Amino acid sequence: MASSLEYLLNRYADKTCTPEEKEELMRQLQEGGNDEAMQQVIDKMIEERPAIHSMPDATAQAVLQAIFEADEAPVVPLETGRLRKISFGRIATTAVVLLLVTVAGWLLVTRTSNKQVATLTTNGDVAPGGNKALLTLSNRSTIVLDNAANGVVAHEGNAAVIKLKNGELKYTTADDQPANSSVEIAFNTLSTPKGGEYTVVLPDGTQVWLNAASSITYPTVFDAKERKVQITGEAYFEVAKLLSADGRKRVPFVVDILPATGRGTVGGRIEVLGTHFNVNAYNDEKAIKTTLLEGKVKVTKDEASAILKPGEQVSISHPDSYRDRSSHLSQPIPVQTDAVMAWKNGVFHFENADIKTVMRQLSRWYDVEVVYRRNPDTDDPLFFEVSRHTNLSDVLKVLNLAGGARYSIENKKIIVQ
Missing domain, CATH: 3.55.50.30 (Phage tail protein beta-alpha-beta fold)
Known part of the structure; x- marks a missing residue:
């Protein structure tokens, strides 16, 4: 029973459960029958998931109390002796594992009831954001992409700008190859409003995901020596590898981080050869954070620089005040990339x-x-x-x-x- 429960709990927490597995998990939790084995599985799961293990007891207790109040017969039956054996907070965190990993993010875990856990006062609900973006062309004309039909929306030099059906913009030439450097360079800007997100495939094949209230400015043709873009807000990059004309060197990819206005002093620079990374540069956050998932990047601020390895993050602090315009580059630290990449996922x-x-x-x-x-x-x-x-x-x-x-x-x- 222990190995089966452990397998099902982890499948459920990772959102890979089939309907049949989910039904079997609920059956095992309802039946109990082997408290010691169940306790060992639950303890192991909590230890292996730091976010659950470190949840404050007060928060865990409030969640469990809400579950108990929602129905007289909770999924996990609790005997008096068992309550003494396991701390209340740790039992509650187990309930949280089941409660907070569903698609909608909340599930009332009860034996027979679908009653709502907590009441919520609403005066007009708000729908989630979606694929919304504005494309500004080199001649400063604009295209509202969420209203545009799928297909070619513009031509820039020898590149066609194509809107795909899945909320993605792609730059291609007639033979579907990146545009070459002999064409005059022009710049486009893709920007998302609050409540919007969008993806763009740049002329070199680099893919960029934009979060809400963000932008990226890029050339319609990349320079043969350097590929440079500018961003505001938050973006995730999967940078394509590109070789020089003689095939001997990789063409570097550079990201300049700008304030939300898109103008002013560069908040930092990221130099890349080929890699996956995320940049969070919202003005209302405490710092600009660059997180590396794959490959290698160099982050520079003024005279300071840091090289990241996968799973590391570096921060550039915002100035403390209007008078103090200085900001500082931190040392790389290891981070949980799940939290960083959640928005993109x-x-x-x-x-x-x-x-x-x-x-x-x-x-x-x-x-x-x-x-x-x-x-x-x-x-x-x-x-x-x-x-x-x-x-x-x-x-x-x-x-x-x-x-x-x-x-x-x-x-x-x-x-x-």
């Missing part, structure tokens, strides 16, 4: 996050304001994962499980109280 994923961090992401994706009617700094950190493709009300239901602050929607505003 279609989920919100938070580990030990404060309320303001969570609200900034929700504000950008749902294009809403956030109103604080209490001091959020006193609340426990948040641990949860939820699909970005669900309505805002479903996300707030998950947050309301954590206790502390309460969340509601009023006329495209999130109220934190």
Whole structure:
């Protein structure tokens, strides 16, 4: 039973469960029958998942209490002796594993009831963001891509700009090869609004995913010696390898990080040969963060530089004040890339996050304001994962499980109280 339960729990947490496996998991949890084996499996799972293991007891207790209050017969039956044997917070974190890994991000885990865990006051729900972007051509004309038909939307030099059906923009020449350097270089800008995201395949084959309220400016033809782009907001890159004309050298790929206005002092520079990395450069975040997933990059700020290895992140702090315009480059540190890449993978994923961090992401994706009617700094950190493709009300239901602050929607505003 232990090996079967461990397999099913991990499949469920990783969202790879088949319907039959999910049904079998729920059956085993309902039946119990071997508390010691179940406890060992649960303890092992919690130890192997740091975000669950480090959840504050107060948060875990509030979640478990909500589950108990929703139905008289919870999935995991708890005997008095067992309560003494395992801490309340650790049992609660087990419930969180089941509660927070569904597609919608929340699931009422009960024996017979589908009753709602927490009430949520809404005055007009908010749909999730989607494929929305504005393309600015070299002649400064613009195309609203979410309204444009699929197919060729423009020509720039010898490159055709094609809108694909899956929310992707692609630059190709007649023979589907990257444009060559003999053509006059012009620049395009792809920008997403709040509540938007988009993907672009650049002339060299590099693929870029743009998060909400972000932009990328790039040439329609790359220079033979250097490929350079500029970004604001957040973007994930899968850089194509490109050799020089003689085939002896790789053509470097350079990303300049700009303020949200798209103008002003470069916030940092990333030099790449061929790699996968993410850049978060929103002005309202505490720092510009570059995270490497594959390959090798060099991040430079003024005279300082750092070379990243896969799984590492480096930060460039924003100036502390208007007078202090200096910023600093940190040393590389190891990070959990799941949280960094969550947006690109279609989920919100938070580990030990404060309320303001969570609200900034929700504000950008749902294009809403956030109103604080209490001091959020006193609340426990948040641990949860939820699909970005669900309505805002479903996300707030998950947050309301954590206790502390309460969340509601009023006329495209999130109220934190």
